[in-house]
Amino acid sequence: MLNKTVFFKSVTEVDSxxxxxxEAIFSGRSNVGKSSIINALCSQKNLARISKTPGRTRSVNVYxxxxxxxxIDLPGYGxxxxxxxxxxxxxxxxxxxIIRRQSKKTVYIVIDAFVGPAELDFNMADWLSGYNVPFKIIANKCDKVPKNITEKEIKSKAGECFNIDESNVFTVSAKKRNGFSKLLEDIVNFFK
Ligand SMILES: Nc1nc2c(ncn2[C@@H]2O[C@H](COP(=O)(O)OP(=O)(O)OP(=O)(O)O)[C@@H](O)[C@H]2O)c(=O)[nH]1
Ligand SMILES: [Mg+2]
Incomplete structure (x- = not known):
């Protein structure tokens, strides 16, 4: 379903x-791999722009x-x-x-599986919870995690940290394009 995704618009004035x-919204710290995840999910190489320089995505990119x-690819924070x-x-x-638009939405907070969640990720989660906006976690860059740490451990730890069920935590590597089946299922169900 997602492989026909096309670039729609890049805006700084969301009201426009x-x-x-x-809307499936991807948020997270700068350089954590939001754009790479979108490319992997859509089985495309250059749909969302990826860069070695953090802070690349500075506008809201809509696909x-x-x-x-x-x-929606949000600019990275931090x-x-x-x-x-x-x-x-x-x-x-x-x-x-996230708050003003009325559309049905789901928010994914992307974290670095190797580094773990940062304070700004918790701030984001608290801010969303304050507005009753549910969110899910994507732990990306699993290829960098030492082999003795299992995906199950990452999921349960992240679930605990963010106070969400671990079924709402997805472990992926956008670089290796690993672990996308559950996330893909989740997003396809959302769009149904
Ligand atoms: N090792 C590893 N590197 C990754 C992975 N996913 C992304 N990267 C790298 O991380 C860097 C940032 O990736 P982006 O997808 O541009 O990150 P972003 O979150 O969109 O960054 P901003 O747009 O700046 O907020 C790039 O150099 C990617 O190649 C992954 O799963 N593993
Ligand atoms: Mg980006």
């Missing part, structure tokens, strides 16, 4: 976006899965070399995207 039916069903003005713009974009 038309209405949609459903259309099919009519009215969108994947990138140090961002001005105060840019931080304010980021906050406004995310607020407009």
């Amino acid at each position: 976006l038309p209405k949609s039916a459903a 259309s899965v099919c009519w009215g069903k969108w994947i 990138f140090a070399r961002v001005s105060h003005t840019e931080k304010k713009l980021w906050n406004r974009m995310i607020e407009e995207c």
Whole structure:
């Protein structure tokens, strides 16, 4: 279903976006692999722009899965070399995207499976919970995790940390394109 996804729009004024039916939103720290995950999910190489430089995605990038069903790539948070003005713009974009839009939505917070969750990830989760927006966790870069740590352990630990059921934690490696079947199933179910 997702392999026909196309780029729709890149905006900083989220209010300028038309209405949609459903939006799967990807958030997370800068450089954690949000854009890489979107490419892997859609079985495409260059749909979402990937960069070695953190802070690459500085606008809200919208991809259309099919009519009215969108994947949204949010700019990453926690990138140090961002001005105060840019931080304010980021906050406004995310607020407009997640809180103000009425569409059916699901939010994935992408974390680094090797580094573990950061304070900003917990802040994001708390902020979402404060608005009653449910979220799921994607632990990416599992290829960097030592072999003696199992995916089951990552899931249960993340579930505990974020106070969510571990079935809502997905472990993937966008680089190796591993572990996407459960996440794909989740997103396809959401778009049904
Ligand atoms: N080892 C490893 N590297 C990865 C993985 N996924 C992404 N990367 C690398 O991490 C870097 C950042 O990837 P992006 O997909 O651009 O990250 P992003 O979260 O979209 O970053 P911003 O747009 O800056 O917020 C790139 O160099 C990717 O090649 C993974 O699963 N494993
Ligand atoms: Mg990106």
